Amino acid sequence: MRPQGTVKFDNTDRIVIVTGGSSGIGEAICREFARSGATVYSADITEPESPIEGVTHLPCNTATDEDCERVVQTVINQHRAIDVLVNNAAIQPPGSYVPLHELPTSLWNRIVDINLTGYTWMAMHSLRQMQQQKSGCVINIASGQGHRTARGVAAYGPVKAANIMQARQWALEYARDGIRVASVSPGAIDTPLVRASLNQQGGEAAIANRHPLGRIGTPEEVAAAVLWLSSDAASFVTGTDLEVDGGLGAFGAFADPYPMADD
Numbered sequence: 001m002r003p004q005g006t007v008k009f010d011n012t013d014r015i016v017i018v019t020g021g022s023s024g025i026g027e028a029i030c031r032e033f034a035r036s037g038a039t040v041y042s043a044d045i046t047e048p049e050s051p052i053e054g055v056t057h058l059p060c061n062t063a064t065d066e067d068c069e070r071v072v073q074t075v076i077n078q079h080r081a082i083d084v085l086v087n088n089a090a091i092q093p094p095g096s097y098v099p100l101h102e103l104p105t106s107l108w109n110r111i112v113d114i115n116l117t118g119y120t121w122m123a124m125h126s127l128r129q130m131q132q133q134k135s136g137c138v139i140n141i142a143s144g145q146g147h148r149t150a151r152g153v154a155a156y157g158p159v160k161a162a163n164i165m166q167a168r169q170w171a172l173e174y175a176r177d178g179i180r181v182a183s184v185s186p187g188a189i190d191t192p193l194v195r196a197s198l199n200q201q202g203g204e205a206a207i208a209n210r211h212p213l214g215r216i217g218t219p220e221e222v223a224a225a226v227l228w229l230s231s232d233a234a235s236f237v238t239g240t241d242l243e244v245d246g247g248l249g250a251f252g253a254f255a256d257p258y259p260m261a262d263d
């Protein structure tokens with residue numbers, strides 16, 4: 001069973017910014033917000049292959065503070081409001097799947113600049129507006145690799161852990177302004193980012209097998225969690241991390257491995 005787009009939310013009149021909306025999880029988040037009535041802006045360094053109705057592409061390198069400020073200001077100029085910011089744009093280059101002592105400095109810097117500092121710039125500018133409104137929601141897309149170890153994620157893993165802590169920190173700081181902040185930690189999800197590194201991770205069947213549900217997830221399943229967290233149904237939820245991972249996080253070090261299908 002691969003549930004997709006089955007959850008109904010009403011985001012009529014809500015203004016949403018998603019970073020990295022041209023591909024994968026970000027694209028699904030944009031589509032689901034637009035489908036539920038929101039006006040959506042995707043801040044991405046890459047043009048989308050096919051535009052989504054209700055989603056405006058704003059060219060942006062989130063590693064650059066000026067780009068982030070320009071994107072946020074564009075949305076504020078249009079609507080005088082930002083209801084939801086989803087920090088999602090991130091990279092995990094195949095070349096970064098090496099032990100720390102082999103990691104090129106340039107890759108460390110790119111991963112930190114985009115995956116960590118980019119989230120900070122977007123939140124900093126959006127939170128100023130949300131604070132004035134006395135409402136808003138920020139969701140950081142983190143990762144299961146921010147919770148537990150894997151080989152070859154010397155930069156990506158610690159930075160994804162920091163995405164979870166960013167959300168907690170901002171949740172505390174802005175709670176009394178009516179702003180909620182949370183993070184979502186996906187397991188392996190079927191996107192170009194994961195497909196680019198299947199070999200480094202032992203192949204698709206091996207990755208799927210590590211998830212107790214026996215498969216990798218869909219971008220829509222992550223989008224559903226984001227839409228729920230940003231909805232009024234989650235009005236008493238802030239500072240939390242939601243793992244959307246097919247049970248990967250419950251798979252303990254002492255658990256017996258699942259046999260592979262061809263064992």
Ligand SMILES: NC(=O)c1ccc[n+]([C@@H]2O[C@H](COP(=O)([O-])OP(=O)(O)OC[C@H]3O[C@@H](n4cnc5c(N)ncnc54)[C@H](O)[C@@H]3O)[C@@H](O)[C@H]2O)c1
Binds near residue numbers: 087
């Ligand atoms: N796919 C997974 O299995 C998985 C698992 C855990 C966490 N995540 C997280 O989910 C998020 C989305 O991942 P995905 O798999 O959809 O990736 P993806 O590569 O499919 O999409 C990432 C998008 O971000 C954009 N982007 C990259 N650098 C950018 C920059 N500097 N400025 C603006 N946009 C930029 C890309 O153009 C692309 O559209 C990331 O935060 C990733 O760490 C993914």
